[in-house]
Structures are given as C-alpha cells and as structure tokens.
Amino acid sequence: MPRTEEKFPGVEWIDGTGDFIRVDSEKCTGCGNCVNVCLGDCWEIVNRKARIKTLATCMECASCWYVCDAGAVLFSWPKGGTGYRSEWG
Amino acid sequence: MDESYDVVVIGAGFGGPVAAKKCADAGLKTLMLERSENVGEKVISGLTIPVYGFLFGPDFIRDGNPPFERPADGIINYIIKDIDTGDIEIDDTLRVPRPFSPVIAFGYNTYCKPFCQWEAKKALESGVKLRTSTTVTDVIRSNGSVCGICLEDGTRISAKIVIDAEGSQGLVAIKAGIRKKYPPEAISLSDTYDYEMDKSDVDRIFGYSVRFCWGWDEQKIAPPLGHGNGLMVWPYRDSIHFIQDHCLRLDGRKVPNLKKRFKEYHDNITTKLPWWSSEVTPKSKIRARMWEGFEIYVGLDPDLRNMRNHDDGIILIGDAAGLESTELCDGVPAAWFSAEIAADVAIEAIRAGNTKKEFLKKYDERIKAHSVIQWSISGENRYNLRYAQETKDIRLLKKYVHHAWGMAQLTHSLSPILTLSFRYIRKDPTIITKWIRMYFRYYQNWLHNSYDYQENREKPYDPTRRPVIGETVFRAFVGGLDFILWILGPVVKLLAIIGEKLSWLANPAMKLLVPVIRPIYKILRKPMAPIGNRLAEKIIDFVDRADPALFEAKNSKKMAATLRHTREV
Ligand SMILES: Cc1cc2nc3c(=O)[nH]c(=O)nc-3n(C[C@H](O)[C@H](O)[C@H](O)COP(=O)(O)OP(=O)(O)OC[C@H]3O[C@@H](n4cnc5c(N)ncnc54)[C@H](O)[C@@H]3O)c2cc1C
Ligand code: SF4
Ligand code: SF4
Numbered sequence: 041m042p043r044t045e046e047k048f049p050g051v052e053w054i055d056g057t058g059d060f061i062r063v064d065s066e067k068c069t070g071c072g073n074c075v076n077v078c079l080g081d082c083w084e085i086v087n088r089k090a091r092i093k094t095l096a097t098c099m100e101c102a103s104c105w106y107v108c109d110a111g112a113v114l115f116s117w118p119k120g121g122t123g124y125r126s127e128w129g
Numbered sequence: 130m131d132e133s134y135d136v137v138v139i140g141a142g143f144g145g146p147v148a149a150k151k152c153a154d155a156g157l158k159t160l161m162l163e164r165s166e167n168v169g170e171k172v173i174s175g176l177t178i179p180v181y182g183f184l185f186g187p188d189f190i191r192d193g194n195p196p197f198e199r200p201a202d203g204i205i206n207y208i209i210k211d212i213d214t215g216d217i218e219i220d221d222t223l224r225v226p227r228p229f230s231p232v233i234a235f236g237y238n239t240y241c242k243p244f245c246q247w248e249a250k251k252a253l254e255s256g257v258k259l260r261t262s263t264t265v266t267d268v269i270r271s272n273g274s275v276c277g278i279c280l281e282d283g284t285r286i287s288a289k290i291v292i293d294a295e296g297s298q299g300l301v302a303i304k305a306g307i308r309k310k311y312p313p314e315a316i317s318l319s320d321t322y323d324y325e326m327d328k329s330d331v332d333r334i335f336g337y338s339v340r341f342c343w344g345w346d347e348q349k350i351a352p353p354l355g356h357g358n359g360l361m362v363w364p365y366r367d368s369i370h371f372i373q374d375h376c377l378r379l380d381g382r383k384v385p386n387l388k389k390r391f392k393e394y395h396d397n398i399t400t401k402l403p404w405w406s407s408e409v410t411p412k413s414k415i416r417a418r419m420w421e422g423f424e425i426y427v428g429l430d431p432d433l434r435n436m437r438n439h440d441d442g443i444i445l446i447g448d449a450a451g452l453e454s455t456e457l458c459d460g461v462p463a464a465w466f467s468a469e470i471a472a473d474v475a476i477e478a479i480r481a482g483n484t485k486k487e488f489l490k491k492y493d494e495r496i497k498a499h500s501v502i503q504w505s506i507s508g509e510n511r512y513n514l515r516y517a518q519e520t521k522d523i524r525l526l527k528k529y530v531h532h533a534w535g536m537a538q539l540t541h542s543l544s545p546i547l548t549l550s551f552r553y554i555r556k557d558p559t560i561i562t563k564w565i566r567m568y569f570r571y572y573q574n575w576l577h578n579s580y581d582y583q584e585n586r587e588k589p590y591d592p593t594r595r596p597v598i599g600e601t602v603f604r605a606f607v608g609g610l611d612f613i614l615w616i617l618g619p620v621v622k623l624l625a626i627i628g629e630k631l632s633w634l635a636n637p638a639m640k641l642l643v644p645v646i647r648p649i650y651k652i653l654r655k656p657m658a659p660i661g662n663r664l665a666e667k668i669i670d671f672v673d674r675a676d677p678a679l680f681e682a683k684n685s686k687k688m689a690a691t692l693r694h695t696r697e698v
Binding site: 048049050051054073075076077078079080081099100101102103105106107115116117118119120121123124125126127128129 | 164166170171172173174240263264281298312316320323378384385386415417418419420
C-alpha cells in the first residue's frame with residue numbers, strides 16, 4: 041500500500057526502497073550542506089557527522105549528493121517500483 | 130547474457146519513448162526500461178513545452194493528439210520594485226496577440242505523467258517492449274565497448290546500442306565513465322506546488338498566459354539569485370502549477386539554506402503578492418508539493434557543454450546529455466530532438482555493423498549542427514539577470530527581462546528557429562499545412578478535452594450539427610495551400626534553401642525592428658483589443674464546432690482511425 045505524508049500532499053511513497061542514500065562518515069566533514077538543501081527534512085547532523093534521519097520523505101532529487109563536496113553522500117536509486125511517485129509532476 | 134536486443138533504452142521519460150519508437154519503427158528489436166512502477170510518475174517538471182518542440186519534433190507527436198492541460202500564449206513578467214507598496218511593473222510583450230492567440234500557441238502546458246504515458250503507448254504500438262519497476266545499475270562492456278546493461282537483480286541484457294535517456298542525475302552514465310557528476314553550480318532546485326482551481330477561475334484570472342515574478346533578495350518574494358528566474362505560475366485546465374527555484378550553489382558562495390528560504394518565499398508570495406492574496410488564495414486549494422533539480426546551468430559551462438555524449442555502443446540523450454536549455458529552462462524539445470537524432474544514428478550504425486564511437490560521433494556532430502538545440506543550451510540571459518538582480522539595478526533588470534522573456538527574445542531566438550523551419554520546408558514543403566492543422570487540432574482537442582486513449586470525449590462531436598461556414602474557408606485555404614505547395618514544390622524548396630542561408634539575418638533585423646515595433650505594439654494594443662478579442666471568439670467558436678476530420682494530419686491513416694474511434698464513443 042502506498043504511504044502518504046501530511047506535510048507533502050499529492051505524493052505517494054512505496055516502501056521497500058532499501059538504503060539507497062548512504063553516508064561515508066570517514067569522508068563527511070559535517071559541513072551541513074546536505075541538511076540545508078533537503079526539502080524533505082531527511083538529514084541531520086549528529087556529533088559533527090551527517091546522518092540520514094529518514095528516507096520516508098525523500099523525493100529522489102539528488103540535491104544532497106550534488107552539494108556534498110567531500111563526496112561523502114553515496115547516492116543510488118531506490119529499488120525499481122518503490123519510492124516517491126506523483127500524478128501532479 | 131540473459132536476453133538480447135538490438136537497442137536498449139534507459140528511461141521512459143520525455144525522450145526515451147521517442148528514441149525507442151523510432152528504432153522499433155525501423156524494425157529493430159527494442160527494449161525500454163523504466164525504474165518507476167508506472168511510466169511518468171517520477172518525472173517532475175514545469176511545464177510549458179515550447180511550440181518549437183512540436184513543430185520540429187517527432188512526426189507522431191506533431192500529427193497526433195497528445196494530452197495537455199492548456200495552451201500557453203506567452204508570458205507576463207511582473208517586475209517587483211517594492212512589494213510592500215505594491216510597486217510592480219509589467220512586461221508582457223512576449224505574447225501571441227489576439228486574434229491569433231489562443232489557437233496559435235507559444236507552447237503547451239502539461240503534467241508529465243499523462244504525457245510520458247501517451248508517448249510510451251505510441252512506442253508500444255510500434256513494437257517496443259517496456260519493462261517498468263526496473264532500475265538499470267550499470268552498463269556491460271566487452272573489449273571496452275558497451276554491449277548491454279545490468280539490472281539491480283543482476284540480470285544482464287545485451288544490446289548492440291544503448292540509448293541512455295535516464296535524465297539529469299545520469300547515474301548510469303557516470304558509473305560507465307562517460308560523463309561526470311554535475312557541480313551544484315549547474316543545478317537549480319525547484320520547489321513545485323500544484324493548486325486545484327475551477328476552470329472558470331483559471332480562465333478568468335490567468336487565461337492562457339504564464340506568469341513570472343522578478344525581485345530583489347530582500348523582498349523575499351521570489352528567489353532572485355536562483356538562476357535568473359524567480360517565481361513562475363503556469364495555468365493548467367483546472368489547476369495552476371507554481372514553481373520557485375534556486376541554484377544549489379552560486380559561484381564561490383555557501384550552499385544556501387533552501388529549506389528555510391523556500392518556506393519564507395512561499396509564505397510571502399501567498400500573502401504579499403497582490404494578485405495572489407486577493408485572487409488566487411480564495412479560489413485555490415493546494416493539491417501537491419514536490420521538488421526536483423533542473424540542470425539549467427550546464428550549457429553555460431564550456432567544459433560541461435562539451436562533455437562526452439556518446440561512447441562505443443552508447444548514446445546519451447536529453448537531460449542525461451546536458452541538453453536542458455539555459456535559455457528558456459525547457460528540456461523537452463531538446464530531449465525529443467536528441468532522441469530522434471540518436472535513433473537515426475543507432476539505426477545507421479546497426480545497419481553498417483559499426484557501433485564504435487568513430488561512427489557514433491555523427492550523433493555529436495548533428496547535435497552541434499542543430500540550430501535550436503545550440504541556441505537553447507548556450508544563452509547567457511540567466512547570468513545577466515542574476516547580475517541585474519544582485520546589483521539591484523532596476524533599469525538593467527527591466528532590460529534583461531525584456532531580452533529574455535519579452536519581445537526582445539526575438540533578437541536571439543528568431544534566426545535559429547527560422548533556420549530549422551526552412552530546413553524542414555526544404556525537406557517537405559507540405560509541412561507548412563501540417564503545422565497549421567496541428568495548431569487547430571491541438572486547440573480543438575483542448576476545448577473538447579479529448580485525446581488519444583481517452584475513454585470518453587467530454588464533448589462528443591455531433592455529425593448532425595449545422596454546417597460551419599469557417600469549415601469551407603479553412604478547407605479552401607489549407608487545401609489550396611497544400612495544392613500550391615505540391616505544384617510549386619521545387620520552387621518552394623529552392624526558396625527554403627535561400628531562406629535557410631539568409632536566416633542568420635533575422636536576429637540583427639529584429640535588433641533594429643523591436644525598438645520600433647514595441648512602442649507601436651504598446652500604443653495599438655488597447656484600441657485593437659476589442660477587435661482582436663471578437664475575432665478570436667469567432668475563431669474559437671469555429672474550432673469548437675468544426676468537424677475534427679478537418680484538422681487531421683494529412684496522410685496519417687492511423688491518426689484518422691483514432692479520431693474516428695473517439696468520435697463513435
Ligand atoms: C521543475 C522543472 C521544470 C521544468 N520545466 C520545463 C518546462 O517548462 N518546459 C520544458 O520543456 N522542460 C522543462 N523541464 C525540463 C524537462 O522536464 C526535462 O528536460 C525532460 O524531462 C528531459 O527528458 P529526458 O527524457 O531526458 O529525462 P526524464 O524526462 O527525466 O526521464 C528520465 C526517465 O528515466 C528514468 N530513469 C532514470 N534512471 C533510471 C535507471 N537507472 N533505470 C531505469 N530508469 C531510469 C526516470 O524514472 C525517468 O522516467 C523542467 C524540469 C524541471 C525539473
Ligand atoms: S554535505 Fe557531505 S560532507 Fe557535508 S555534512 Fe553532508 S554528508 Fe557531510
Ligand atoms: S535526494 Fe533530495 S529529498 Fe532525498 S535526501 Fe537527498 S536532498 Fe533530500
């Protein structure tokens with residue numbers, strides 16, 4: 041069953057994505073760029089390192105990956121047929 | 130290998146189905162792979178597809194009945210000098226004037242999902258195989274050449290050629306070492322809202338025009354340092370689409386806190402912008418919110434613009450090849466153009482038995498020789514606009530808005546568009562009447578809310594209705610034109626060759642003419658409006674009541690069959 045989120049109307053998520061975005065803590069400098077650009081509020085900084093809080097509201101825009109100068113964001117696509125979808129894009 | 134095909138296409142967005150269909154039409158065994166469960170549901174866009182995409186794009190789109198939400202007749206720019214006092218100046222000089230508008234459109238607004246699905250269905254009818262819920266993770270190489278792709282479950286599929294239409298992130302192309310990841314300076318993040326609104330309200334408030342807003346950072350009304358566009362509103366059939374976007378990083382600066390900024394802007398827009406708070410708010414209800422990155426700065430960086438778009442056994446198209454326009458921020462036309470060029474080269478390569486990059490470089494050469502692609506991916510208006518917004522020079526801002534989104538756009542867009550028009554006429558003079566029929570058919574489809582694959586027409590055609598005089602006039606004019614173009618074909622072709630050679634003159638000519646036409650246009654517009662509107666109403670009434678067969682693309686039997694089918698419903 042697709043999931044919806046009150047904060048983001050008109051979008052559905054299909055679970056079972058797998059951990060498609062990961063962080064390489066060794067490389068992370070804690071700069072916070074990923075947190076700043078993520079409109080889905082998916083990121084947080086804990087002990088000066090970035091961490092994925094949730095992928096449940098990720099729109100797969102890849103902005104976190106683009107802005108990570110340290111190359112610490114490992115970005116791939118969720119499993120086929122899962123993740124966000126919308127009728128209104 | 131688990132399976133084998135002549136061509137594998139990665140992605141069924143705007144470009145993929147066009148490339149796949151063309152390959153299948155040429156008899157190639159073609160497979161299209163899409164990571165979403167249903168085609169188009171992961172594609173997020175604006176969206177006005179500019180009319181040149183339809184005029185010069187694939188035949189099946191130009192001659193078909195694709196679904197769209199509303200024709201767009203141009204742009205109204207709101208230059209916000211002071212949001213608190215409501216001091217706002219308007220530049221709406223880039224609009225098709227009445228009575229030509231709305232039938233002669235500047236572009237067509239659409240949601241991505243129905244449009245991509247429409248394209249994919251056409252590809253399936255041509256014999257393309259489609260597999261959804263399927264993510265491609267990498268290419269497979271043999272002796273250095275790409276010879277297939279690999280799926281997430283480890284399945285390996287071989288292909289003589291891979292056409293990569295995966296969109297801007299380009300994960301497969303990057304992994305395959307063909308191109309690199311774009312820097313954040315090349316990407317603008319777009320925060321997109323969709324609002325429901327009664328059709329009558331959209332008609333009354335927006336009509337057919339797209340609205341853009343421009344301002345300074347301090348006004349917090351539109352993200353002015355974004356990419357030279359602030360806030361854009363698209364009218365759809367019974368909804369409006371709203372986009373604010375911001376570059377992920379401006380040269381040498383910190384990555385902004387976009388989460389905070391976008392919220393602030395959105396709150397300000399909906400409360401402070403006079404027409405939003407008084408007209409839109411009471412009549413609209415938010416329906417969706419989503420976001421996606423555009424690659425609209427890619428063409429402005431010479432390194433990125435010249436990055437590789439092919440390798441042994443693989444061709445990149447559309448956003449994957451960095452072809453989103455820096456000029457109008459449109460990417461669909463270039464995705465279509467590049468898809469057709471890629472398919473042509475793939476067909477030639479497979480027939481010649483040579484899929485090496487030495488052969489596939491034809492693709493790059495044809496992309497570089499395409500006047501509209503080259504114009505659209507290298508325009509620098511955006512930098513100028515950004516400069517004007519940063520220096521808060523209102524005179525400069527007005528000048529650059531006019532240059533990018535006002536009548537002065539003709540001083541840089543007309544030559545490339547004319548070059549391509551003449552090239553098409555040179556190949557087939559009767560394309561002129563196909564273009565005319567396209568405009569009328571598209572508008573009638575919109576009026577009747579009627580497209581291919583639709584179960585029911587909203588307004589069925591009534592064969593017993595009283596005859597419309599306009600039909601005779603249209604038939605005589607367009608039929609006559611067809612006849613003349615046919616009889617005088619060689620002469621028209623010769624004129625088109627001359628026209629193509631001389632079309633570079635159009636831009637400098639417009640530089641001289643626009644300063645003269647603009648004031649005349651402004652003076653005459655008001656007194657001419659009632660006549661223009663009355664004539665436009667007459668044309669709309671004719672299009673509404675005319676027999677759809679009148680606007681069918683000639684020589685397209687399949688199309689006629691679809692229309693007849695819908696008419697019987
Ligand atoms: C906010 C916004 C506004 C825009 N406004 C306009 C506009 O007004 N006018 C205009 O003409 N253009 C506009 N564009 C640009 C336009 O949307 C793109 O240029 C166009 O979609 C590019 O087509 P494409 O086929 O290259 O890629 P896409 O349409 O993005 O299609 C890529 C497809 O590939 C699939 N895919 C990706 N990776 C894989 C994989 N590994 N395996 C399987 N499938 C995969 C995706 O799910 C998607 O369906 C806008 C873009 C954005 C983001
Ligand atoms: S952008 Fe990269 S380096 Fe910066 S906090 Fe996020 S993961 Fe760490
Ligand atoms: S892809 Fe976009 S939405 Fe998802 S975590 Fe990254 S920035 Fe957030």
